[in-house]
Amino acid sequence: MAETDTTIIVIGAGVVGLSTALYLRRSGRDVVVIDPLPPPGGASFGNAGMISADTSVPIALPGMLRKVPSWLADPLGPLAVRPSYFPRALPWLMKWIAAGRIQRVLEISDAMRALHKDAFLCWKEMLGPGNFSDLVRPVGQVQVWEANGESSSAALERTLRERQGIPSQALGADDLRQMFPGISPAVRRGVLVPGNGYTVNPQRIVQTLHRLLLEAGGKLVPESVYKILPREGGGYDVMTNVGFHRAQQIVVAAGAYSLRLLAPLGIRVPLETERGYHVMLPTPNVSLTTTISNKSRSFGVTPMEHGLRVAGTVEIAGLDAPPDERRAEALLANIRTMFPDVNTEGHRFWMGFRPSTPDSLPILGTVESRPGLFLAFGHGHFGMTGGPPSARLVSRLINRQATGIDAAPYAPQRFTLR
Numbered sequence: 001m002a003e004t005d006t007t008i009i010v011i012g013a014g015v016v017g018l019s020t021a022l023y024l025r026r027s028g029r030d031v032v033v034i035d036p037l038p039p040p041g042g043a044s045f046g047n048a049g050m051i052s053a054d055t056s057v058p059i060a061l062p063g064m065l066r067k068v069p070s071w072l073a074d075p076l077g078p079l080a081v082r083p084s085y086f087p088r089a090l091p092w093l094m095k096w097i098a099a100g101r102i103q104r105v106l107e108i109s110d111a112m113r114a115l116h117k118d119a120f121l122c123w124k125e126m127l128g129p130g131n132f133s134d135l136v137r138p139v140g141q142v143q144v145w146e147a148n149g150e151s152s153s154a155a156l157e158r159t160l161r162e163r164q165g166i167p168s169q170a171l172g173a174d175d176l177r178q179m180f181p182g183i184s185p186a187v188r189r190g191v192l193v194p195g196n197g198y199t200v201n202p203q204r205i206v207q208t209l210h211r212l213l214l215e216a217g218g219k220l221v222p223e224s225v226y227k228i229l230p231r232e233g234g235g236y237d238v239m240t241n242v243g244f245h246r247a248q249q250i251v252v253a254a255g256a257y258s259l260r261l262l263a264p265l266g267i268r269v270p271l272e273t274e275r276g277y278h279v280m281l282p283t284p285n286v287s288l289t290t291t292i293s294n295k296s297r298s299f300g301v302t303p304m305e306h307g308l309r310v311a312g313t314v315e316i317a318g319l320d321a322p323p324d325e326r327r328a329e330a331l332l333a334n335i336r337t338m339f340p341d342v343n344t345e346g347h348r349f350w351m352g353f354r355p356s357t358p359d360s361l362p363i364l365g366t367v368e369s370r371p372g373l374f375l376a377f378g379h380g381h382f383g384m385t386g387g388p389p390s391a392r393l394v395s396r397l398i399n400r401q402a403t404g405i406d407a408a409p410y411a412p413q414r415f416t417l418r
Contacts, residue, residue, distance in 0.1 A: 007032050008398065009238055009247040011225050011261065014044035015202075015383055016362075016376050017253035018209040019391030022126055025218040027399055032247075033213070034240065035254075036224040040206035042255050043352040043383060046278050048300045048311035049202045050141065050291050052385045053120050054166045054195030056113040057157050058360035059381060060100035076330045078298030082317040089316045092272040095358035105156075106163070108359050111409035112382075113164045115362075115389050120197065122388035127208060135205045139290050141196035144176065144187045144338075146296040154295065161193075168193050182286060182341050187294075198291045199384065200305045221245075225254075228261055228373075235372060249398060253376040256319060256353035265370060269363055269415045271378055273319050274354040277328040278311035279335070280304075285343040297334050308342075310335045314354075323351040356380035364390050364410040365397055374398060375412050 010021045013035035021031045035041065067079075074080065081089055099108065124132045145154065161168050171190035176183055199205045210220065223240035228250065230236055238245040252258050256273045288303040299312030310331045315324065328349040335342055355377050357363060363378040376394045379386045393410070396403045408414075 006030060007247050008249045008251065009034060009236075009245055010251045010253055011035070011238070012253035012255060012258075012377070013037070013039045013210065013220060014042050014253065014255055015040065015206050015209070015387040016255070016379065016390060017251070018206060018213060019122075019126060019388045020251055020253055020376055020394050021218055022209055022213045022216065023391050023395035024398065025213060025216045027395060029399070031213070031218045032245065033218065033220045034223055034225055034238065034245070035220065036222060036241075038222070039210040039220075040203055043276075043354055044206045045203050046311075046350040046352045047202050047276070047384055048278070048291070048309060049199045049302045049304060049384060050196065050293075050300060051119055051123070051136065051138075051198055052141065052196045052382060053116050053118075054161075054193050055382070055385070056109045056116060056164050056166070057160050058099065058105055058108045058112065059356075060096045060358065060360065061105060061153055061156060062100050062102055063152070064100045065097050075324070076326055078312070079314040080316070080327070082315070082321060085317045085321070088318065089272060092270050092358055093316075095270050099359040104359070105160075107409070108361060109160045109164065111361055114405045115393075115410070116382070116385050118389050118392075119385045122392055125392075126212065126388060127205075131208055135199050135201065135208065136197060137200060138197035140192055140194040141198075141291045141293060142171065142176075142179065142190050142192050143293045143295050144190040146186045146188060146294075148188045158191075166193065166195065179290075180288065180292070182339050184338050184340055187338060192290075196291070198302050200303075202384065225261060227264055228252075230265070230370065249372045249374065251374045251376055251394060251398075255377055256355040258355065258375070258377045262375075265373075267367060267370070269375075269378075269412060270358050271363070272316060272356050272358075274356040274380060275315040275317055275323075276311065276352055276354050277313055277315075277323070277331060278309055278350045279328055279331045279344075280307050280309055280348045280350070281335070281342065281344055282307040282346045282348075283343055284308035285341060286339050292338075294334065294338060297337075299331055299334050301335065301338070319353060323349075325349055354380050354383075361410055362386055362390050363412050363415075364394055365407055365412055367412055
């Protein structure tokens with residue numbers, strides 16, 4: 001495919017960028033994806049693999065403000081803010097706390113539901129039935145707690161599920177022992193959300209998107225984007241480490257790195273880097289039929305084709321600080337607590353950057369002051385879930401088609417862009 005001025009450039013080859021490119025290419029548009037790393041080189045590689053179509057609970061909930069002191073005091077807790085980074089993160093954290101007000105939580109939950117409910121449908125549209133059955137398991141998700149009573153946050157989550165008409169099933173201790181042999185008696189209660197699921201390999205599912213894009217006539221250019229240059233009269237030039245590309249329309253889907261590309265254009269949105277960790281256990285001696293989300297300890301467990309992935313925690317420390325491997329070691333301690341007989345030999349650590357907004361909703365759509373510039377990032381903990389539906393939405397916006405859902409809750413204009 002020859003690059004022309006009518007080519008749409010998508011910056012970023014993660015799940016969001018490749019999904020957007022594939023939808024656009026299948027709609028007849030010429031598409032070039034630019035990314036320095038082969039797919040998936042960023043957060044799409046190491047996420048928990050959960051596809052949470054029936055999850056509509058934002059990360060920010062009422063009562064977050066009183067937890068801030070403990071976050072700063074415990075560097076290995078579920079959410080930590082490095083003290084040196086705290087002044088820079090404070091404006092985002094304040095917006096995050098404001099998003100936890102109950103009325104705003106209800107609005108965010110409605111928007112999450114609208115976006116997420118078609119996640120499996122979009123995955124099947126993109127992958128095709130064969131690839132979908134190979135890579136995706138729509139078998140539900142179990143959430144567990146190490147307490148008998150329902151906490152206030154768990155009660156709110158139940159209320160949100162009921163508000164959205166999402167089915168769920170309460171599980172007692174005996175149910176959990178039957179479903180998950182070897183689980184610790186400290187795990188007291190659970191909830192099955194049958195409409196959720198997971199992918200057996202986040203890396204391979206994104207590589208499959210890449211292959212399908214190439215088969216459809218799309219193109220991936222392995223270059224680093226240095227700067228986006230608006231042209232007089234419309235359109236953009238894209239400077240890379242070795243190239244210079246021209247397009248009338250650009251989609252920025254570079255995840256946590258998106259702000260670095262937008263800042264020279266005078267566009268500033270509240271995007272923070274939530275650094276997440278995982279541990280891969282190649283021979284865990286634990287057999288799971290669904291994913292487990294441990295709500296008491298804020299981590300998730302996913303059975304994958306190459307082992308058991310234990311993922312979670314949030315560290316606010318920006319893009320440049322080195323990883324803190326102690327946070328991955330804390331995940332090891334958590335899985336040993338939940339499954340005392342787990343085999344952790346040969347474990348491997350990983351860290352990646354979640355691109356997160358304070359209201360848990362992605363930033364999707366055009367920037368009014370920059371015609372032809374579209375944004376598609378900010379999925380935080382829900383990239384594998386919201387990525388494909390977001391790509392469909394952005395593709396429809398670019399093609400001036402009916403979006404199917406109200407695009408306003410995700411629009412960049414909900415924030416002050418400058």
